[in-house]
Amino acid sequence: MNVESTKPPQSLRDIQHIILILSGKGGVGKSSVTTQTALTLAGLGYKVGVLDIDLTGPSIPRMFGLEGHSIYQSEQGWIPVTKYEDGSGSLKVMSLGFLLNDRGSSVVWRGPKKTAMIKQFIKDVVWGELDYLLIDTPPGTSDEHISIAEELRWAQPDGSIIVTTPQNVATADVKKEINFCRKVNLEVLGIIENMSGFVCPHCAECTNIFSKGGGHKLSQDLAIDFLGSVPIDPTFVELIENQKTEGSNLVDLYRSQALFPVFQDIIKAVEKKEIPSRVSN
């Protein structure tokens, strides 16, 4: 491996915390967890950045209702799209989705090209001062993951939040992802179990569609903190899908969602670890 320098990239200089959202399995809700964590943090008055390194299937622009926005190039680098700014809190987003002309066109890239794009995403984005940078990832343990781990090698990221769904088929892949984290010396902050139960809107009976407790069991087996269970909530999907027509901002709307307190608790659990800020005062 040819590492050019042992200094963290300049672009990350003023970012206090860097957290990766990982899962070996696809469709477990990495982007949805990233989105909700970002909305909660911004709602609590933090400055938040979201970087989407899923290059062949970027979901983040859709989640934040930012499809069709584009990225501007300045002298310092790429300017991320600003979703929200209010007093102390802010929310900025960067994704390959903003660089594509047509939302339906595919990005058919082999590994080396993906690696180069991730390098650019780490080095050339003008984030400015941030409290948290959340990095949303694609499923697997391949090019994107190896690249981001290499790029962040000297940048002292806080670690990763692992997302799983309860069924065995998902936790099996997630175990592989945790083994990946251990191999590249990336701290695992904890596990979130997503899609854990669905409350029927007709009779309020909770059904465990993708079984139950898999995430909790996984955290016990591997001695990793369990950060919380997030139930399936169709009103969140509606919120995401209807945000264009709603007048007020997504961050404000999210504060009244049933899942907001769930994510507040998750953030409290992460903050309790008291990971020192990357920026020395």
Place this chain on the structure above:
Amino acid sequence: MAAQVSEVLQQDYRLKEAEPEHCPGPESENAGQGDACNGCANKDICESLPKGPDPDIPLITENLSQIKHKILVLSGKGGVGKSTFTAMLCWALSSDEDLQVGAMDLDICGPSLPRMLGCNSETVHESNSGWSPVYVADNLATMSIQYMLPENDSAIIWRGSKKNALIKKFLKDVDWDVLDYLIVDTPPGTSDEHISINKFMKDSGIDGALIVTTPQEVALLDVRKEIDFCRKAGIKILGLVENMSGFVCPNCKGQSQIFKPTTGGGQKLCEELVIPFFGSVPLDPRVGKSCDEGQSFLDGYPESPASLAILNVVERLRDAVGDI
């Protein structure tokens, strides 16, 4: 002898930087010699790679020559049920004793198919005629990287070129023998695995792809990209199936949309892109449970609406490849 994943691959190469705009491709005939190669940091690496048409492709074509129908199961999105559907297809087809069925798992970093078919801890054996696939039933052969891992939870931390080499092995060196169907389960995305399978199987002929989606727009968005990929790559789209559409509460029988089709779901997408719509399969918690246990959901709950919907899709698929 049991084959181990660490021993089977040839040497890996790694580019120093991304391919430039008009890169002829590191594995192409003109690698290192194109106009774009002058000044490219990869020039030396590309020049040293073997040149000319891939000598393995005729071997692959030969190895797959006794397979009647080859079908890819694709989706741009993860977790929509590609592996579940592949497993269902296998169970449904192999329930006919006269059909020989094979299933190949191309998801190298997150193989799920072996667990769903109930053969997660099997190992692959090497013989004179190549690697023998793992047989789930007399007429159902499977191949996955899972069978070659030192431990069930081992992470495969591989870049694309290494994954491509293994995929080639699966096609060239696995003793598939005579098959009526080879179903190929794929990982999400449009990257190395997808480009490679198409390239390696070009001469063997792929019947086409079955696209799996879920109803919500976040999934459809990625599925559109996959369809775009198929069109660019010249892969015929046999049809699209919408999975996890609608949920019937087991307590009150009330119906809800968990993954709401706010933009019209799979059916609307099919109309928009002129693709055959194979139907919707409702969300049934027993499907996930059967998959976790490696049991056939179709055998366990033959009367359930999900089973009937799945069997209907299988019929449409067989029809689309001209088998019935």
